[in-house]
Amino acid sequence: MHFDLADLRLFIQVAQGPSLTQGARRASLSLAAASARIKALEGQLNTRLLYRDSRGVELTPAGQRLLQHARLVMRQVDYLKNEFTDYGGDGAGHIRIFANTTATTEFLPEILAGFLSTRPGVTIDLQERLTRDIVRGVVDGSTDLGITAGPIVAPELQMIHFSTDRLVLVVASDHALAARDTIKLEEILQYQHIALHEGSTMLAFLREQVEQHGVSLLLRIQVSSFEAVCRMVEADVGIGVIPESSALRHRQTMGIKIIALDEPWAVRERSILIRDLEGLPGCVHALVAAIKAHQGSGA
Structure with a gap:
């Protein structure tokens, strides 16, 4: 059985939807040519790989399986090209990363800035995703590596632990809870919270924990960063749950009190998720080493 790489690339474009016409345009093909190639592949x-109707296309179960394999094949082709560029070694390539909120906003920007400054031939696509989407992305090959926190069940993936953080409660210095050193989640459910934006990993995780108590999280305002959470908390707009590393940094310049959360889920093991490290190019190996070294330095 022979597969044409152009056909696999076209199939990926079509699978991303919403229609065969859009997929053909992204692949720089006419609609007739794209349709003929998909039919030949089927x-x-x-x-059958696609369900076609007036609304567009939808993958069949067989199409879903082919998409997973096609993405992996095309990523390997990209790796092969990068390995033979003029830069060589770990100095060239494209890396896609799916990461949680803390990683994308807190420590990865600093790591990636140093990493990219010494590797002009490397480009990176960093996307914030929910944990389930991070795991799925690594499994199906749509991302090279994932950055997560907390327990992960994915026996088919390699998990590289690189640091530990914990979630804490931050309140204003003169808040009614400011005298507490530790607190349970159920004790703060009646207070209004400052939280991150919809779609953030942190908000999704916190809601899961709160809903186990049979209530909903009381939101006063949603903001875009942990710094903004702390500024709102300092102004006594509400309380917030954020990573301890962020709270300690912002406490240096803001009037906030950090209270330990007495919950088993508050301790968060951070991990790099990879499908097969040995099968990835040198630039990914170098990035994994940079992440581990950065966290190991206590930064």
Whole structure:
């Protein structure tokens, strides 16, 4: 069985939707040519790959499986090209990263700035995703590596632990809870919270914990960063749950009190998720080493 790389690339473009027309345009093909190639691919595999209707296209179960394999094949082709550029070694390549809120806003920008400054041939696509989407992305090959926090069940992936953080409660210095050193989640459910934006990993995780108590999280305002959470907390607009590393940094310049959360889920093991490290190019190996070294330095 022979696969044309151009056909696999076209199939990926079409699978991203919402229609065959859009996929053909992204692949720089006419609609007729794209349709003929997809039909030929279905004939070669002897199975239907797409459901077609007036709304666009939808992958069949066989199409879902092909998409996963096609993405992995094309990523490997990209790796092969990068390995033979003029830069060589770990100095060239493109890395896609799916990461949680803390990683994308707190420590990865500093790591990536240093990493990229010494590797002009490397480009990076960093996307904030929910934990389930990070795991799925690494499994199906749509991302090279994932950065997560907390327990992960993904036996098919390699998990590289690189640091430990914990979630804490931050309140204004003169807040009614400011005298507390530790607190349970159930004790803060009646207070209004300052939280991150919709779609953030942190908000999704906190809501899961709160809903286990049979209530909803009381939101006063949602902001875009942990710094903004602390500024709102300092002004006594509400209280917030954030990583301890962020709270300690912002406490140096803001009037906030840090209270330990007496919950088993508050301790967060940070991990790098990879499908197969040995199969990834040198630039990814170098980035993994940079993340581990940065956290190991206590930064």
